[in-house]
Amino acid sequence: MSRKMRKKASYMWLLALQVFSAAAVTQPNIVMMVADDLGWADMPWHDALTIAPTLTSLANSGIILDRHYVQPICSPTRSALMTGKYPSRLGLNHDTINAGEPYGLMVNETIISNFMSEMGYSTHGVGKWHLGYCSWDLTPVKRGFDSFYGYYNGHETYYTKVTHNFFDFRFDTPAQNGSVNSEVVWSVNDTYSTVNYAAQAAKVVHEHDQSKPLFLYLPMQSVHNPNEVPDSYFQMYEGIVENVKRRTLLAMITAMDDAAEVVVSALKQANMWENTIFIFFSDNGGPLKGIGNGQVNYPLRGGKYSYWEGGIRSTSFIHSPLLPGNPGKGDWVPPPRISEERYNAQFTEDLREREKFETDIEYVMDSEWNDPDSIMLFDVVADPAETRELSKANPDVVKTMLERLEYYQSRTTPPRNCPRDPASDPAKFGGVWTPWLKSC
Numbered sequence: 001m002s003r004k005m006r007k008k009a010s011y012m013w014l015l016a017l018q019v020f021s022a023a024a025v026t027q028p029n030i031v032m033m034v035a036d037d038l039g040w041a042d043m044p045w046h047d048a049l050t051i052a053p054t055l056t057s058l059a060n061s062g063i064i065l066d067r068h069y070v071q072p073i074c075s076p077t078r079s080a081l082m083t084g085k086y087p088s089r090l091g092l093n094h095d096t097i098n099a100g101e102p103y104g105l106m107v108n109e110t111i112i113s114n115f116m117s118e119m120g121y122s123t124h125g126v127g128k129w130h131l132g133y134c135s136w137d138l139t140p141v142k143r144g145f146d147s148f149y150g151y152y153n154g155h156e157t158y159y160t161k162v163t164h165n166f167f168d169f170r171f172d173t174p175a176q177n178g179s180v181n182s183e184v185v186w187s188v189n190d191t192y193s194t195v196n197y198a199a200q201a202a203k204v205v206h207e208h209d210q211s212k213p214l215f216l217y218l219p220m221q222s223v224h225n226p227n228e229v230p231d232s233y234f235q236m237y238e239g240i241v242e243n244v245k246r247r248t249l250l251a252m253i254t255a256m257d258d259a260a261e262v263v264v265s266a267l268k269q270a271n272m273w274e275n276t277i278f279i280f281f282s283d284n285g286g287p288l289k290g291i292g293n294g295q296v297n298y299p300l301r302g303g304k305y306s307y308w309e310g311g312i313r314s315t316s317f318i319h320s321p322l323l324p325g326n327p328g329k330g331d332w333v334p335p336p337r338i339s340e341e342r343y344n345a346q347f348t349e350d351l352r353e354r355e356k357f358e359t360d361i362e363y364v365m366d367s368e369w370n371d372p373d374s375i376m377l378f379d380v381v382a383d384p385a386e387t388r389e390l391s392k393a394n395p396d397v398v399k400t401m402l403e404r405l406e407y408y409q410s411r412t413t414p415p416r417n418c419p420r421d422p423a424s425d426p427a428k429f430g431g432v433w434t435p436w437l438k439s440c
Helices: 003-023 053-060 074-083 112-118 193-206 231-235 244-269 340-357 395-410
Strands: 029-035 122-128 147-151 170-174 180-184 214-219 276-282 316-319 362-365 375-378
Touching: 029 244, 053 244, 053 276, 053 316, 074 112, 112 122, 112 214, 122 193, 147 193, 193 214, 193 244, 231 244, 244 276, 375 395
Parallel strands: 029 214, 029 276, 122 147, 122 214
Antiparallel strands: 147 170, 170 180, 276 316, 362 375
16 A cells, blocks of 8 residues: 555544544544454354354444455554554565564554554553564553553463463553553463453453543454364354364354453443444454364455455454444554645545556466466456456556556565574563563
């Protein structure tokens, strides 16, 4: 996304928020629930076998976003969500940030929690971070969150909270001296993480000072591997789904749906629901074959790690009692504050920029994109399964898109990936993954 288009996308968030706010007595509360590795056909509005009454009701009475796009893997999506920038501009588009690697989302980036704080919101994160933790400065409460409850890494076990043989689960709050009060939450060991997150999110709601609006970022562990779920949920699919891997995955979704119900109920009990925007989406498509744990992206092609529709087209909806209609195109990140005059001028200019290049024909290319034989072009509106290759029939479209790709390529930042730092060894920190550098 070019600078102009990114600004325009951010302005579209502002327009949507202004519309919601006009219907609200005060600024609306915002709950952003992010599923992990959820497949396109894993939710009830795409697969009737899935039991998820709360999310289904919210989706069906809200707006299902059938063309909501993300990055094909986790850290890149989360960095884009946090900043409103493509991860290629951040050096974070080449793989995920793995345990003990000394880099992350750069501290000079203003992220969504900073924006929300500036707009008067209380900001809380519950769940998965996965944007780096080599230094405390990269962790959530040093990035604008009032509290964070969850884990720093990209995956872990649901019950024992272990990844790469060590524990990873904390409750962080800001300290008065500018550091982080970080409590390792050993008590959650042998309890199911989805239940932990639901309880903490409800606690945040019940303890919230309603003189301020609430921004609750809820990046769930579900349904990333490993396949783990309480037996009570697994038994709900007896006689319905035979495949054990698929049955377990759907049971994990049902558990996540119960977590959504806990959060919604808490908001209603606190008389906050009527002034709340609830956003739900997956960070990428479901992984397939050997790396998958039962996800289905049908009828979309491909899955996690790929730029096929199945990897980047995310199951998503937005719901709110304030909802007047479709909020339109754009990103989820609030914009910087600007004057009305500058806003109107920039918005008009950005619309023209978008009209030049917006098309319902989109592309998929491999890394050798300047080789004509490697280029593939698809009309993903008429052909979402990407079965009809159109590059030979549309050379002008290919030429235009390659020119734009060259432009975007010129604005990329070199990958910031680093190998694991031996100094990060959790054995040096009581068996817990812990920030280990003063800066990184």
